[in-house]
Every structure is written in C-alpha cells, then in structure tokens.
Amino acid sequence: MSDIEIQPSEQQFNVFGEKLLECSCQPMTGFYRDGLCRTQAHDVGSHTVCAQVTSEFLDYSLQQGNDLITPRPEHGFDGLKPGDRWCLCAARWLEAFSVGKAPMVVLEATNRVALDIVSLADLKKNALDLV
16 A cells, blocks of 8 residues: 555654654544544555645535535534544545645644655645744
8 A cells, every 4th residue: 555664553653754743633533533644554545634624625525525514423523614624535635736725734743654645745835834
C-alpha cells in the first residue's frame, strides 16, 4: 500500500517525521475514531490528511458521492460542519485540490503516509500550521 512503511499505531508520524498530533476529538475523527489520522493496511481510503473542512469542500464531497454533512447516528456520526477538523482520504483531498476546492490542512496532524498520494508541496500550499 505504501512506499512509506506503515508503523504500528503508537509509532506513526506526521509529514515532518515527528509525533503525529491530534486532528480532532470534537468531532471524533480518524480511521480508528481516536482523534488521530492513524492508518493501517485495511484503511484502503488512507484517511491520513487532517483537514479543516469548509462548506465548499463539503458540497464538493457530496457532489462526488461522499456525504459528510448528513448525521448518521447509527454509525456514531453527527455530520460535519464548516470549521470541523476531519481525517480525509488523501486521494479525495488531492482531487479537491486539483479543482480548487481542497480545505486547509494541519500538517502536524497529517500522517506521513499521505505523502504516497499527495506531495508535501501541495499540502503546504493549504497548511494552517505553517508560519
């Protein structure tokens, strides 16, 4: 799956090779629903990009067939609203980026495995946490 070897969950790193920081616990995000954009081989979507979603991105995602807005209480999902942080699939973020609809990202909370799909340069263009 990855040119970058996926480490055990407690050893995963961000795009800078440092400790992977929390993306969001309100709402609870991540493949493991633990607030971190951790991944593993069964995460075929590579939910590794920590993004702060916008209404433009949520509408775009809905148009692409991925409804992140509608609550799904049966899955413990309250639906996202603009400003929420969420671990996005790296390919969906890149797709949105290519059409000018990608949300901003938190690099320190974005898993380095995302770099198999998205370039660091592109992520930096939409980074919230660069000075």
